[in-house]
Amino acid sequence: MTTSYQPETVESVDLASVLDGLGAKVRFARDEEIYAQDDEVTRLYRVVRGVVRTSRITVEGRRQIGDFYYQGDVFGLEPGPLHLFAAEALTDCEVIAVKRSAVETAVGPAVFNAAVLQATRRELARLQEHLLVLGRKAAVARVASFLIGIAGKTPGDDGELPMGRQDMADYLGLTIETVSRSLTQLQGDAVVEFPSTRRFQVRKWQALEDLVA
């Protein structure tokens, strides 16, 4: 058993389920810091409830948002010994935080590595997607792809934005005004509809996806 070759078994371990068994839930209030930029990377986190954002402030005061993490997502994975991005509670939320070493001793190094690898892969996929959005020029296209992502999280045509316009702007590399104008334009074209500022409904999926293409 110890010598048999079982790559599939090791590969299929899910970090999320591993974390659930360990560590206690911690609550964070809106805008509270979970870990800071340049903090040491010691823990792994999982969102139990609410939404978390990672962000980085450049010297010139500009802010870049790394990503938003929703229920079930694992975050806190970074390549180096220090956090390049800080993590804050976007909404009031609850997260499970476990020391990496604790996870490792609990499940063993092989399983730990496999699980971290899988989670890191997902992280890589997020970044690749984000990269393309930022590389693409048109503001409306960026906003459109963002809305698609949000709407895709829930079944049906409607989506809910847990973050404000400023967060959207910093995520998309735009200003708050441009985001607002893009949204207005999409509404004017009847592609999406906003009953309130944070809730929307997709009216023309095709048109929305054509913008991103």
Add this chain to the structure above:
Amino acid sequence: MTTSYQPETVESVDLASVLDGLGAKVRFARDEEIYAQDDEVTRLYRVVRGVVRTSRITVEGRRQIGDFYYQGDVFGLEPGPLHLFAAEALTDCEVIAVKRSAVETAVGPAVFNAAVLQATRRELARLQEHLLVLGRKAAVARVASFLIGIAGKTPGDDGELPMGRQDMADYLGLTIETVSRSLTQLQGDAVVEFPSTRRFQVRKWQALEDLVA
């Protein structure tokens, strides 16, 4: 030995050195394709000589360059089963290509996972850095940070650009003209000097880094 807990040992495995022992060197001519977009992810690659670029074409014909890989770099790591980015030989080059399964059977799943994880982390670090460059607006700042990266690869103040202006533009999310203008501006301010189109020398490191900050 099989049951003892040795995280450090497993962690420290380097994928690059593992690859060297396996697989044969393959030559690719300039602009030749190493693997295509949407190809299955089956192999791991290492650059022995020359430079490789990864790129992705959007439906609207726009091209985004993922990264450039130099001598010693490992590439071909992608989160999903398919390659989102294609890989091409930027210059005539030589790469080692090994089937992932071959690597895994050679060193065992634990070491394989550890090694792939480490390489994936590096990949993640590259992307995070790239993300910040694209999120930052100013064209000159993007070009400056690119030049710093290139110049940092070789000791001393001079650097060599293996890629053309179009590749730089697609990497930085700019047009070829804007890249050219930014370079001219940097030369005009005597921050860098270009004896030829592909070779440069940094004159004022401080000024260059201030632009990026």
Add this chain to the structure above:
DNA sequence: CGGTTAATTGAACGCATTCAACACGAGTGG
């Protein structure tokens, strides 16, 4: 209700893009 923050809208500006022309270098053949 006011009081505060967030979001939208307007107008002017600036920077990157676009389209176009020109310069440069390398390679080819007269």
Add this chain to the structure above:
DNA sequence: CCACTCGTGTTGAATGCGTTCAATTAACCG
């Protein structure tokens, strides 16, 4: 050696899009 071409890079001028600054409106909460 010159003329020619082709690919690549630079430069110019005009446009357009996103930004910036400012004012207005909407949403939230006591």
